[in-house]
Amino acid sequence: MPTVFFTGYPGFLGSELLPRILARRDDATALCIVQPKFASLARERAAPFGDRVRIVEGDITSPIHIDDAKDITEVFHLAAIYDLGVKRDLGMRVNVDGTRHVLDFAAKQPNLERFHYISTCYVSGRYPGTFRETDLTLGQSFNNHYEETKYLAEVEVQRRMRSGLPATIYRPAVVVGDSATGATQKFDGPYFVMQWILRQPRIAFLPTTGGTKKYRFNVVPRDFIIHALDVLSAKKESLDKTYQLADPEPMTIDETIRTIAAATDHTIIRIPLTRFAAKSALKYVPGVYRLMRIPAASVDYFNHPTSYDTTNARADLATSGVVVPRLRDYIGNLVTFVRAHPEIGSAAMA
Secondary structure: OOEEEEEOOOOOOHHHHHHHHHHOOOOOEEEEEEOHHHHHHHHHHHHHHHHHEEEEEOOOOOOOOOOOOOOEEEEEEOOOOOOOOOOHHHHHHHHHHHHHHHHHHHHOOOOOOEEEEEOOHHHHOOOOEEEOOOOOOOOOOOOOHHHHHHHHHHHHHHHHHHOOOOEEEEEEOEEEOOOOOOOOOOOOOHHHHHHHHHOOOOEEEEEEOOOOOOOEOOEEEHHHHHHHHHHHHOOHHHOOOEEEEOOOOOOEHHHHHHHHHHHHOOEEEEEEOOHHHHHHHHHHOOOHHHHHOOOHHHHHHHOOOEEEOOHHHHHHHOOOOOOOOOHHHHHHHHHHHHHHOOOOOOOOOO
16 A cells, blocks of 8 residues: 655645645555644544544654554655744754655655655745756855755755655745635735735835846745646656746736735835845834834845746646646735734744
């Protein structure tokens, strides 16, 4: 009986992806390693699958030992700290050491067919230009420890691949909620801007950094990522490939701001600042962060010099019908969900 080993359940992507993986074969089962504090939620979400999903309490920051793990044919490694403000030591423990531990566990499985690793486009750091799916180490600098530790984790995955590990790497861009329902587990990234606008009167003020007509904001909805992972992970030809799951034609920052203005029914008055000034105000000027609730780390992504090649992703998704929805076509659903769910926060599962 083939078994899928899964990390990152019951997280934002894992909760939607696991049912699709199980749907491929009636005899497939899943073994999910889950931190004890999330175990009850994991069991609740896995209940509809009965004994096809087994929840094992554990933590990838320690070596993984599951004595009765049998017939593992695939490993899906989604678990990570998705937090731009993560401290380096925590990012290293979860994103880097955790990935090494999952790789070590996978290497011990005699029937392993594939290791699926969820990376991020932002292993690119602030690389100035087009970052290809075949690129990784280009001397780039990093905006934060999240990017750096995800980069170091992917370095380790690619090192194991060169040593013979059968694997596929997937790099999502900025992921937001479902394009149809707007549903999400946390509000971060572009949601900080939406929430700031929604808290203001119909005429709202928004600090902006330079290059709004030059720089682009690459955002994709969760359903696109799930559909793409489902399709690509099942393809034989995806073995040993890296896929950047990004919008091949992202909107400029200027277009993104106008789209948010239309979706929130606000007129936005822009206050031009340098990137340094905007981040410094949010970090150090008393009351600014408390008022705006926009983390300084998020400013970098509205002044981002990197574009993302999606050649592999577009080619191998071409016959599947899976395409990236345009942000302007679904942002209204995101805003509606934000309005309806003020109780949702921005904290990462950690």
